[in-house]
Amino acid sequence: MKKREFLEGVILFFPAATVLQTLADKAEGKEVSAETSSGPGTKGRWYGMGIEVDKCIGCNRCVEACKTENDVPQEPFYFRTWIERYQIKSNGDTTVECISITPREGAVPPPDDPDVVRTFFVPKLCNQCANPPCVQVCPVGATFQTKDGVVLVDEKRCIGCRYCIQACPYGARYLNPYTRTAEKCTFCYHRISKDQLPACVEVCPTQARIFGDLNSNASRLVRFQRVNTINVLKPDLNTEPKVRYAKLDGEVR
Amino acid sequence: MKVPEQVARLGLVLGVLLAIIIPLRFFILPYSLFHYEPHQAAKVEREKLKPMHYAGALRCTECHADEANLKLASYHRTVSCESCHGPSAEHVKQPNLASANPVSPGERKLCPVCHAYDPTRPNGFPQVDLAKHNPRKACIRCHDPHDPVPSETPQQCSACHGRIARTLAVSTHALLECTRCHEASEQHKLQPRTALPSKPSTREFCGECHSKDAAASTVPRVDMASHGGAFTCWQCHYAHLPEGHR
Numbered sequence: 001m002k003k004r005e006f007l008e009g010v011i012l013f014f015p016a017a018t019v020l021q022t023l024a025d026k027a028e029g030k031e032v033s034a035e036t037s038s039g040p041g042t043k044g045r046w047y048g049m050g051i052e053v054d055k056c057i058g059c060n061r062c063v064e065a066c067k068t069e070n071d072v073p074q075e076p077f078y079f080r081t082w083i084e085r086y087q088i089k090s091n092g093d094t095t096v097e098c099i100s101i102t103p104r105e106g107a108v109p110p111p112d113d114p115d116v117v118r119t120f121f122v123p124k125l126c127n128q129c130a131n132p133p134c135v136q137v138c139p140v141g142a143t144f145q146t147k148d149g150v151v152l153v154d155e156k157r158c159i160g161c162r163y164c165i166q167a168c169p170y171g172a173r174y175l176n177p178y179t180r181t182a183e184k185c186t187f188c189y190h191r192i193s194k195d196q197l198p199a200c201v202e203v204c205p206t207q208a209r210i211f212g213d214l215n216s217n218a219s220r221l222v223r224f225q226r227v228n229t230i231n232v233l234k235p236d237l238n239t240e241p242k243v244r245y246a247k248l249d250g251e252v253r
Numbered sequence: 254m255k256v257p258e259q260v261a262r263l264g265l266v267l268g269v270l271l272a273i274i275i276p277l278r279f280f281i282l283p284y285s286l287f288h289y290e291p292h293q294a295a296k297v298e299r300e301k302l303k304p305m306h307y308a309g310a311l312r313c314t315e316c317h318a319d320e321a322n323l324k325l326a327s328y329h330r331t332v333s334c335e336s337c338h339g340p341s342a343e344h345v346k347q348p349n350l351a352s353a354n355p356v357s358p359g360e361r362k363l364c365p366v367c368h369a370y371d372p373t374r375p376n377g378f379p380q381v382d383l384a385k386h387n388p389r390k391a392c393i394r395c396h397d398p399h400d401p402v403p404s405e406t407p408q409q410c411s412a413c414h415g416r417i418a419r420t421l422a423v424s425t426h427a428l429l430e431c432t433r434c435h436e437a438s439e440q441h442k443l444q445p446r447t448a449l450p451s452k453p454s455t456r457e458f459c460g461e462c463h464s465k466d467a468a469a470s471t472v473p474r475v476d477m478a479s480h481g482g483a484f485t486c487w488q489c490h491y492a493h494l495p496e497g498h499r
Contacts, residue, residue, distance in 0.1 A: 057371075
């Protein structure tokens with residue numbers, strides 16, 4: 001073979017491969033044209049949640065509603081959302097306690113301690129990070145981000161390796177003991193796709209939780225972000241959480 | 254040009270391999286074997302099909318307008334129907350099915366989930382001490398959950414600010430009325446968070462009793478000129494318990 005022929009072959013190989021790929025896409029019926037854009041600042045939806053910490057009364061209605069709506073195992077320690085009680089003493093000691101063990105009966109209040117200088121409830125859930133560590137580590141592509149920014153787990157692909165549970169800096173995931181697959185908050189994807197609020201937002205009696213589309217200036221969430229000072233959990237990790245907290249104490253991790 | 258035999262044979266083998274692999278890869282084996290998108294699209298569709306258990310408050314108002322309107326003007330206007338009555342999507346689908354009826358909590362169990370005293374709850378949120386507040390009486394005997402009002406409008410600040418009142422009661426400031434230092438508008442009782450009461454903003458206010466030349470006789474005195482500098486008194490002294498916790 002001449003050098004010239006060889007080089008011609010090499011140059012022609014790549015366009016030929018692209019043509020083959022396009023043919024393959026057509027055979028599968030996949031849309032070849034550019035996908036509809038998504039992400040922050042585009043026309044698509046980009047869901048988020050706002051939480052006003054000093055409105056939370058720790059009643060656990062959200063926890064109970066979440067467990068009912070999403071068939072979360074009723075045993076304690078499996079939560080898609082949960083509430084933490086923070087107590088900060090005058091010497092700086094901070095105790096954090098999950099009060100959602102028995103959501104139906106309500107939390108057992110601690111004794112009045114005059115040494116506690118600040119105490120408050122913090123509702124927690126999956127932060128639906130824009131830059132999610134759990135998606136990066138999934139070895140089988142079972143965890144992914146939808147176009148509207150919700151991180152979902154494909155239970156048919158999940159092999160239950162728990163890597164994502166380790167990777168989540170917010171402890172938002174658990175392994176369902178019956179299906180042996182990872183599960184987490186989906187922002188009640190089945191509800192929001194029908195223009196309903198997530199169950200926890202629906203039942204929150206003090207409206208400590210706000211749900212909305214971060215791309216829409218008319219949404220309650222964007223207004224909430226305009227009028228409040230907003231913080232996110234662990235901003236140093238660059239996960240870009242879409243759960244935005246207002247009036248968040250610096251002790252909250 | 255003559256192609257060497259070994260090259261021709263290798264080329265044949267390569268050609269046969271490619272003839273098998275390329276159709277296999279691009280036409281026979283499914284696209285979903287090599288890409289995640291079909292699985293993810295299928296998962297999104299599956300997720301959307303999951304049944305809803307909570308119908309949403311708007312569905313309730315379609316039939317129960319009276320209760321909804323009553324609640325809309327009350328302190329419970331932000332409380333969704335299903336917060337207390339439980340998931341009701343089944344009831345919306347089959348309104349006449351008795352087994353799908355939402356619950357009507359009538360006992361003394363559900364209200365305390367929000368209204369039992371808990372020191373962590375935000376200041377001013379109405380809470381009662383269950384042991385002292387009409388023990389064993391069902392809440393709905395006195396309070397209508399769709400229009401909850403205290404059986405009488407609270408006259409004392411301690412009705413909401415119990416912890417402060419209890420602290421104050423054992424302090425040297427026990428005999429001072431709250432209104433001696435705080436001005437609370439009538440609106441504060443209706444919208445406790447938007448109409449906030451005032452706090453003393455000047456040193457001279459505390460100085461009325463505690464300065465060297467004040468008229469009161471038994472209270473501790475300080476020289477206002479040299480004590481405290483630019484700080485307002487309550488930045489160092491907790492006025493509800495001036496002697497401190499320890």
